[in-house]
Amino acid sequence: MNDKKDIEEIQPPQNELPSLRKSDLIKHWLLGYSSETCYNYERLQALGTTNAMIPIVRRLYKNKKDQAAALKKYMVFFNTEPSYFGTVIHGISASMEEQSSKSKEITAEDINSVRTGLMGPMAGIGDTISQGIVYPILAGIACSLAIAGNFAGPIIFEILYKIIMLSMGYTMYMMGYKQGKTSILKFLKAGTLNKITEVFSIIGLMVVGNMAASRVGIMTPINFKVGEVGFELQGVLDSLLPGILPLVTTLIIWKLISKKMNPTYIIAILFVAxxxxxYLGILTITG
Known part of the structure; x- marks a missing residue:
């Protein structure tokens, strides 16, 4: 109750209206990437996002009591994708905090309502892009180079991944700050983000499917005869459905994961099987 009273008693500076600088926004954006370094299961990213708000709050409020009260409003449950699309929420928070410091029209409840309402949709599209598109594609390219003996594979992966992450994160943060909640809410009402998420999900599944066919190297060396004619079982399978053994293996693993089996057990089963x-001459691996 005291925390709420402190928040309500925040007073804007009397001598001049507070205004954020570009350096404050950049600090806030960069600190947002550390939101999961102090992750906890009570409020998840709350402490990290509160820490990221320090440059914003210090610029807007000169009184230490006001700064402390302003930061307390962010110590509520919060969790979203922190690197790609989730940064738009931080930009909106900075914009609303700036307006709140100038007048009491925007309250702590208003800011947290917007943050809470956006963290789910932004997490959905952000996770799809980062984990379903960027990571698999770059990892596939890097793994191909590494398998071929090119040491540049992991280096290229790290550099390109960070460039894409920072570029998209910065763009979304600045869009959130400049456009505020209005543009994002329009996207949500129009269903634009849902359509984008669906498209990225399809692309991501295509990439994962391609990697399963090209990276799971399993074949069978079994040969058999029908009368006087000899057949290679692998050749028969390839004529019916190329890549059927990698597909079946991938589907079996997916089924085990969907049954909540421990991944360590699945790896052990793969080793033994x-x-x-x-040893029995049933399966072999491709080079």
Missing amino acids: GIAAS
């Missing part, structure tokens, strides 16, 4: 199948 692979060694046994290779």
Whole structure:
């Protein structure tokens, strides 16, 4: 109750209206990437996002009591995708905090209502882009280079991944700050973000499917005869459905994961089954 009273008693400076500088916004944006370094299961990213707000609050409020009260409003449950699209929420928060410091028309409840309302949709589209598109594609390219013996593979992955992450994160943060909540809410009402998420999900599944076919190297060396004619089982399978063994293996693993089986157990099963199948001459791996 005292925290709420402190928040309500924040008074804007009397001598001049507070105004954020570009350096304050950049500091806030960069500190936002550390929101999960102090992750906890009570409020998730709350402490990290509060820490990121320090440059904003110090610029807007000169009184230490006002600064402390302003920061307390962000110590509520918060969790979203922090690197790509989630940064738009931080930009909106900075914009609303700036307006709140000038007048009492925007309250702590208003700011947290917007943050809470956006953290789910932004997490959905952000996770889809980062984990379903950017990461698999760059990892596939880097793995191909690494398998070929090119040490530049992991270096290229790290550099390109960080460039894409920072570029998109900065763009979304500044859009959130300049446009405020209005533009994002329009996107949500129009269903634009849902359509974008669906498109990215389809692309991501295509990439994962391609990687399963090209990276899961399993084949069978079994040969058999029908009368006087000899057949290679692998050739028969490829004529019916190329990549069927990698597909079946991937689907089995996906089924085990969907059954909540421990990934460590799945890896152990793959080791045992692979060694046994290779020893019996049933399966082999491609180079």
